[in-house]
Amino acid sequence: MLELLIARRGELVAKDDLLRDAWPDVIVSEDSLSQCISDIRRALGPRGAVLLRTVPRRGYVLEDEDVPAKALPGRTVRHGMMVAAAGLGWLWLPAGPVAPPETPGQVMAASALLDGRDWQRREANEQARMLLEAAVEDDPDDAVAWANLGLTYWLEVQHLAWGGGRREMAQAIELVKRAVALGGTASAHRLLAEMRLLSPFPEMRSLVDALANAQAAVTIAPDKADNLAVLAHVLALTGRGAEAVRHIERALRLDPTPPDWYRQVAGLSYLVSQEPARAAEAFGALHGAGTFTGTRWWPGWLLASSLAQSGRTGEAAAIIQAAAGRRPERSIAAVAQSLDGWSDRDSRERFLDGLRRAGLPG
Secondary structure, eight states: OOOHHHHHHTEEHHHHHHHHHHHTTTOOOOHHHHHHHHHHHHHTTHHHHHEEEEETTEEEEEESOOOOOOGGGGGGOOOOEEEEEEETTTEEEEOOOOOOOOOHHHHHHHHHHHHHHHGHHHHHHHHHHHHHHHOOOOOOOOOHHHHHHHHHHHHHHHHHGTOOOOHHHHHHHHHHHHHTTTTEEEOOOOOOOHHHHSSSSGGGGGGHHHHHHHHHHHOOOTTTTTHHHHHHHHHHHHOOHHHHHHHHHHHHHOSSSSHHHHHHHHHHHHHHHOOOHHHHHHHHHTSSTTTTTTOOOOHHHOOOHHHTTTOOHHHHHHHHHHHHHHHHTOOOHHHTTTTTOOOHHHHHHHHHHHHHHHHOOO
């Protein structure tokens, strides 16, 4: 994607062109594009939002100025991975490989495959897996190789079309656990936290394990925004709203152009800490024409509940009415059934009560 923007520097590049360039064989939502644009802006540095300009409803323009060398082709701009889990909504989480400053050639080659724009291709994932299997055979104590090998299975689970199931999910967890046992990096701990938090298989989710690994990631790398955001997400779901707010606000300070999933975690943290007005402000930034379609339904429910809890019942009711035409099967009971990942009973009930006040039927 960055290569296309550079090739057409100074010109408007339509969203459809960027989507075709980055995902030629995959149907994705514009959320995917927005995340990649955020990643590129971060790579461009403090002036990222100026250098890569949004043209509303049309596309993006990379201004005709010098682009920092670290963002040029040959260096990767990490994409995110969108994952779903019951009660957690759709979130963008980092999907880049684990890599220390010095790694063996096989691991570096695999990292390039996993971190490049072809990471959504099954062939690239399989090629990376072969390289990593050879790497761990050569050096069974290579924690980075084990973590990235686990990542290949995690990606297979997340891409439903690839056919990954419980066996691959269990394999991913065991491989990354091995990396952690060998003295894993902060990224390995965060990867394990994400899998324990967002596995599509309830029996493989564990908020206790997710919390322990997220805390370890922050302990090792306290200034890494992704680590703080993942920890905030786990804390919010366990009812520790004040701590969640503290960590996500620090993550937002560290990352001036955050991905959308940071805002969703921020909104959830404010909602759990009983600050519905601030939650509504955070979720409002995610609300738009795409809400309640495709992957954008959870921000809508969260925004409606936040508005209702803030006393803005008219606005909340309007969101619920809009949802009725797009997700007519939804009800309080249906939403409640999807909240098994939200372990704090009090905040969960406040969320559902907000939806009742907004007019969502029982």
